Amino acid sequence: MDIFLENISSIHPLNTPFEKKALNRISIHIPSGQFVAIMGAVGSGKTTLIQTMCGLLPPLSGDIKIGSYRLNKKANRNRVWKEVGYLSQFPEHQVMEDTVFNHVAEGLNHLGLTRERLTERVKEILEAVGLCSNRFKDLSPFQVSGGELRRVALAGILAAEPKILILDEPTAGLDGLERLRILSLLKQIHIENKITILYISHRLEEALEYSERIVVVDHGQIVEDFHPSEIRTRFRNLEKIGFVKTPMLRLMDLLEKRLSRNMPRYIYKEEQLVSYLTKLTGRD
Numbered sequence: 001m002d003i004f005l006e007n008i009s010s011i012h013p014l015n016t017p018f019e020k021k022a023l024n025r026i027s028i029h030i031p032s033g034q035f036v037a038i039m040g041a042v043g044s045g046k047t048t049l050i051q052t053m054c055g056l057l058p059p060l061s062g063d064i065k066i067g068s069y070r071l072n073k074k075a076n077r078n079r080v081w082k083e084v085g086y087l088s089q090f091p092e093h094q095v096m097e098d099t100v101f102n103h104v105a106e107g108l109n110h111l112g113l114t115r116e117r118l119t120e121r122v123k124e125i126l127e128a129v130g131l132c133s134n135r136f137k138d139l140s141p142f143q144v145s146g147g148e149l150r151r152v153a154l155a156g157i158l159a160a161e162p163k164i165l166i167l168d169e170p171t172a173g174l175d176g177l178e179r180l181r182i183l184s185l186l187k188q189i190h191i192e193n194k195i196t197i198l199y200i201s202h203r204l205e206e207a208l209e210y211s212e213r214i215v216v217v218d219h220g221q222i223v224e225d226f227h228p229s230e231i232r233t234r235f236r237n238l239e240k241i242g243f244v245k246t247p248m249l250r251l252m253d254l255l256e257k258r259l260s261r262n263m264p265r266y267i268y269k270e271e272q273l274v275s276y277l278t279k280l281t282g283r284d
């Protein structure tokens with residue numbers, strides 16, 4: 001299901017003296033199956049954008065279409081919500097059941113599985129998000145850590161087998177290893193199930209590593225939209241809105257200075273740099 005936004009504007013908080021344009025005439029097309037990172041400074045409009053995109057927030061003006069469904073109609077929104085999994089910035093708002101097991105099982109309800117198959121499937125999904133089923137299934141959402149709760153919320157979403165996953169900072173509050181685990185899991189799901197993934201990230205190195213498109217929001221507008229391989233040509237603009245170079249980009253600058261040669265623009269990952277340098281030094 002492709003996602004189309006046309007001229008979307010949004011105002012927070014509407015009809016109050018404090019009205020502020022959170023989105024300003026945004027148009028974007030996300031083809032089905034893309035893995036997209038949404039980036040931008042704090043308060044730039046990222047959450048408003050993804051919530052508007054999936055019909056959780058009605059826009060002030062403009063048109064949103066998911067697949068062939070226009071989201072201005074309630075019936076269409078209900079139809080689309082069966083295909084969209086949304087992970088909020090605050091997973092504690094999303095995990096409502098009394099146990100971890102029941103939360104994930106809730107997402108499987110529509111499948112009409114036998115009790116035995118349901119138990120098996122919950123176990124598979126919990127293990128897929130890195131939670132040992134035996135240890136976690138009977139715990140209350142109040143008995144797990146913030147990072148674990150994020151995984152539980154993600155498990156509940158994955159259980160419903162969405163075609164589109166929209167995730168608000170899925171790695172917030174996680175340590176380095178946990179972040180890599182979640183992102184690798186998302187990448188794996190994306191490849192295996194060919195689903196669309198849009199996620200908000202504050203980490204450029206992760207967006208470069210995992211996504212295939214980076215959309216940058218600033219003051220409610222899309223100011224950059226590029227493939228990660230274009231990062232070095234786009235960086236001048238990104239710097240103006242507060243982006244900081246990753247260690248890899250700094251290393252590339254340093255090599256250009258030391259070797260007095262322009263490094264190929266396509267290089268933005270460590271393994272590409274290593275291949276290039278081994279060829280250059282004839283050690284291939």
Ligand SMILES: Nc1ncnc2c1ncn2[C@@H]1O[C@H](COP(=O)(O)OP(=O)(O)OP(=O)(O)O)[C@@H](O)[C@H]1O
Nearest residue numbers: 012013020022040041042043044045046047048049
């Ligand atoms: N419910 C609300 N009421 C009033 N203003 C709001 C509301 N939600 C968001 N805003 C304002 O709208 C703007 C965009 O907010 P949004 O949450 O979309 O930004 P963001 O880029 O996701 O920020 P962050 O990185 O901090 O999550 C901000 O200026 C914010 O203060």
